[in-house]
Amino acid sequence: SQQGEEDPQALSIQEGENATMNCSYKTSINNLQWYRQNSGRGLVHLILIRSNEREKHSGRLRVTLDTSKKSSSLLITASRAADTASYFCATDRNSGNTPLVFGKGTRLSVIA
Amino acid sequence: DGGITQSPKYLFRKEGQNVTLSCEQNLNHDAMYWYRQDPGQGLRLIYYSQIVNDFQKGDIAEGYSVSREKKESFPLTVTSAQKNPTAFYLCASSIRSRGSNQPQHFGDGTRLSIL
Numbered sequence: 321s322q323q324g325e326e327d328p329q330a331l332s333i334q335e336g337e338n339a340t341m342n343c344s345y346k347t348s349i350n351n352l353q354w355y356r357q358n359s360g361r362g363l364v365h366l367i368l369i370r371s372n373e374r375e376k377h378s379g380r381l382r383v384t385l386d387t388s389k390k391s392s393s394l395l396i397t398a399s400r401a402a403d404t405a406s407y408f409c410a411t412d413r414n415s416g417n418t419p420l421v422f423g424k425g426t427r428l429s430v431i432a
Numbered sequence: 433d434g435g436i437t438q439s440p441k442y443l444f445r446k447e448g449q450n451v452t453l454s455c456e457q458n459l460n461h462d463a464m465y466w467y468r469q470d471p472g473q474g475l476r477l478i479y480y481s482q483i484v485n486d487f488q489k490g491d492i493a494e495g496y497s498v499s500r501e502k503k504e505s506f507p508l509t510v511t512s513a514q515k516n517p518t519a520f521y522l523c524a525s526s527i528r529s530r531g532s533n534q535p536q537h538f539g540d541g542t543r544l545s546i547l
Contacts, residue, residue, distance in 0.1 A: 353535060355536075362522055363536070424474035
């Protein structure tokens with residue numbers, strides 16, 4: 321039961337450039353979360369945006385949410401080689417107290 | 433330091449054998465989760481538990497079993513009925529969801545392979 325779907329599947333950029341990843345989902349949500357996974361490691365929570373929020377910032381991360389289009393984007397500004405990782409969005413399955421559903425992720429490579 | 437510890441990091445299973453993956457957390461979280469990650473398929477939910485002595489099946493529970501006898505521990509057994517167990521297994525925990533999902537904290541995973 322895949323809810324969120326990231327786009328693109330893979331992204332390669334030069335250090336210093338901005339990276340934008342998108343997530344689309346199907347049903348209404350309470351919140352949407354973004355996670356990062358370094359190769360061979362567990363996921364790390366980056367940011368949570370609630371359904372009544374449109375934009376949220378955390379350091380070099382900027383997340384937007386458009387509930388009318390059922391989509392979210394994650395922008396990483398001034399990327400660094402250390403940002404190389406996979407990025408996942410996660411949403412509710414439907415409104416209420418149900419476990420998160422993760423997308424398949426975007427693999428970001430930042431070339432020094 | 434609070435966190436989640438998964439062990440072992442690597443595990444090999446012989447055919448017909450049951451194996452148990454350990455997950456321990458000291459974050460005082462009520463909820464715990466097990467996911468399976470295959471290349472290119474993201475995370476799929478196996479089982480989850482919102483409170484001690486209670487757990488629910490996720491999307492791919494067949495061939496797996498869990499127990500939740502203590503708040504800190506949520507072991508996963510991969511049984512011989514799971515015919516394709518080779519994958520990366522991730523355990524996570526969170527404070528209990530009340531109407532909306534909370535951020536999850538993950539361990540560093542166990543990589544299971546067939547001998």
